[in-house]
Every structure is written in structure tokens, then in C-alpha cells.
Amino acid sequence: MMNTSRIVVALGGNAIQSGDATAASQQKALKSTAKQLTSLVEAGHEVVLSHGNGPQVGNVLIQQAEADSLATPAMPLDTCGAMTQGMIGYWMQNAFTDVFFERNINKGVVTVVTRVLVDEKDPSFQNPTKPIGPFYTEEEVIARQASDPDAHYKEDAGRGWRRAVASPRPKAVLEASAIQELLSAGELVISGGGGGVPVILKNGRLQGVEAVIDKDFASEMIAEMVDADILMILTAVDQVSLNFNSPDEIKLKEMTIQDCEDYINNGHFAPGSMLPKIEAATAFVRSKPGRKAIIASLHDIDLALQGHSGTLIYDAKDVVTPIR
Numbered sequence: 001m002m003n004t005s006r007i008v009v010a011l012g013g014n015a016i017q018s019g020d021a022t023a024a025s026q027q028k029a030l031k032s033t034a035k036q037l038t039s040l041v042e043a044g045h046e047v048v049l050s051h052g053n054g055p056q057v058g059n060v061l062i063q064q065a066e067a068d069s070l071a072t073p074a075m076p077l078d079t080c081g082a083m084t085q086g087m088i089g090y091w092m093q094n095a096f097t098d099v100f101f102e103r104n105i106n107k108g109v110v111t112v113v114t115r116v117l118v119d120e121k122d123p124s125f126q127n128p129t130k131p132i133g134p135f136y137t138e139e140e141v142i143a144r145q146a147s148d149p150d151a152h153y154k155e156d157a158g159r160g161w162r163r164a165v166a167s168p169r170p171k172a173v174l175e176a177s178a179i180q181e182l183l184s185a186g187e188l189v190i191s192g193g194g195g196g197v198p199v200i201l202k203n204g205r206l207q208g209v210e211a212v213i214d215k216d217f218a219s220e221m222i223a224e225m226v227d228a229d230i231l232m233i234l235t236a237v238d239q240v241s242l243n244f245n246s247p248d249e250i251k252l253k254e255m256t257i258q259d260c261e262d263y264i265n266n267g268h269f270a271p272g273s274m275l276p277k278i279e280a281a282t283a284f285v286r287s288k289p290g291r292k293a294i295i296a297s298l299h300d301i302d303l304a305l306q307g308h309s310g311t312l313i314y315d316a317k318d319v320v321t322p323i324r
């Protein structure tokens, strides 16, 4: 009998936008991803989708600020996050619907606008770490800060400077039961986009907050919630590296969660980019015996599943079996 798995696949926002920021380019990347992921569906695996929104939500925020007027007021960051869930989810729905049609697969695709509860006392509100939007030079950052002194910026994994916003840890996925119902009904579900829209509970009411949750942590929470076997985090690099971006860079085919701890302590993974992926992957693997995580390129899903690309993360105590 075929060995099938429930796989939560988290698509990186930067990876989706690795061509350029136009709708056409991002939709093209998603179409290619949809083709590869549909092969998983055809092989009998159950796929559950989430995605990032770092570059996209930063761009929407800039567009809001530039058009801000009494008639067209700028929308706050939580609302921009919801906009990107709709935008990217819609692109993904189109991409999968097209591929399903081409391959004669009768399966619905649905995006759930997902709210995620966070703690208003989360320390990240005092220390913004989540990079969003475009990359800038140091000179551009100085110029931008002169006109907007409240905005924070940080260097992002050797790629340039970006706006940084608060990124509280997810506490609960508020649409959990709807997501479960849709999965049970056989839908391909896209949820937790952009890490979910961050909301706090204030005087008994939910209220959106100015932050961007890391989709790696939200996806991990969703993966546990749906009792997934595998958490697959797709990004722009084909493997996780030690000594990233240096002459003695070592690409890792696999690592145990026990290795991960050492590598984290030795500063191998950049905060705000690779570190949250590793933390999410190790948390997922640790949460139940037999669970695995894969960090791989958005463009090489098939190769990653065959073990020819990507980095497999597993518990040294488990016997690791190939996915297919």
C-alpha cells in the first residue's frame, strides 16, 4: 500500500516574489509551485497550504502611505496583512484550479482569512524584528528615517536593509474549526497566510494589532493542529547552510533537531529569515515522534521529496523513512 502523508506546505513570501514584485511574476511562480504540489496530491498525499507575505505586506503598506488622504486613507498594518492574505490566496486558488483542471482533478481550493491571537505584552512589540517590503541601501534607510523617524530598519541576511515590524508569537488560530471542517470536506485549504492577521483580546473583544506574525511559526501551529506528518517550508535557497554566504559555506542535506540546537547556539541562522524556519521545524519535529520537516526551494519540490535537494530535519531517535 502507498505510504501517504499529511503535509503542511508553507510558501515563503520572498520566494514567491523572487522574480519581481509584479502580480504577473508572482502568479507565474505560484503556477510553477502549484504544478509541483499537485503531483503530491496525485500521489495521494494530503496537502495543506500556508504562505508568507513579508515583501508583499511591506509593499502594500508603502502604497497605503503614498496614497494617504482624507478620501483614500492609509490602512493599518493588520488590515494590510488581511489584504495580502486575500491577494496571495486568490493567486494560489487560480494557480491550483488551473492545474487541477489540466489534470482532471476534482478538488475545491479555498482561502481562509485567518486571524491569529497574539499577546499584547509580547516582547516583540518593543523590539521589531520582522523584515518586510523592499530592500534598501544604508543611505536610503537614513533618508527614509529622516521623514519617518518611528520606522525601524534592519539588515536582512546579507541582502540589504528592510523595514522591520513587530512579530509576536502566535498563540491560537481562531479559524481552527473552519479549517478542520474544510479539510474534512476534501478542500485544498490555504490558511495562516502571512502568519495570520494578528489580533489581541482587549476588554473581551478582538482587536487587530500593527504587526506581522512569522508564517513559519503560524504554519507550525497549523501543522500540529491538523496532525500533519510533515512540515515543508519552501523558500528561495535550495538548502539550509552553515556559515551561510561565506567562503566556507556548507549546505546541509539533513540535520537532526539535536544538531539544530548546536547550530542555533553557534549563530548559523539569521534572525528574521532562516532562524524562524529552523525553530518552527524543530518545534514540529519535537511535537510528536515520527514527524519530519523539510526546508527546500520553492522551485525544487520534487527533487526535495526525492532527497536530492532541500534539508531534512528529523529527530535522531526516529527511524527516518523517505516520503515517496
Ligand SMILES: Nc1ncnc2c1ncn2[C@@H]1O[C@H](COP(=O)(O)OP(=O)(O)O)[C@@H](O)[C@H]1O
Pocket (backbone or CB within 6 Å): 011, 012, 013, 014, 015, 016, 052, 054, 157, 234, 235, 236, 237, 239, 240, 241, 242, 243, 244, 268, 269, 270, 272, 273, 274, 275
Ligand atoms: N543559514 C542559512 N542557510 C540558508 N539561507 C539562509 C541562512 N541564513 C539566512 N538565510 C537566508 O534566509 C532566506 C530565507 O528567509 P526569507 O527570505 O525570510 O524566507 P521566505 O522565503 O520565507 O520569505 C534565504 O533565502 C537566505 O537568503
Ligand SMILES: NC(=O)OP(=O)(O)O
Pocket (backbone or CB within 6 Å): 011, 012, 013, 014, 051, 052, 053, 054, 055, 194, 195, 212, 213, 214, 215, 216
Ligand atoms: N509573514 C511572513 O513570515 O512572511 P515571509 O515568509 O515572507 O517572511
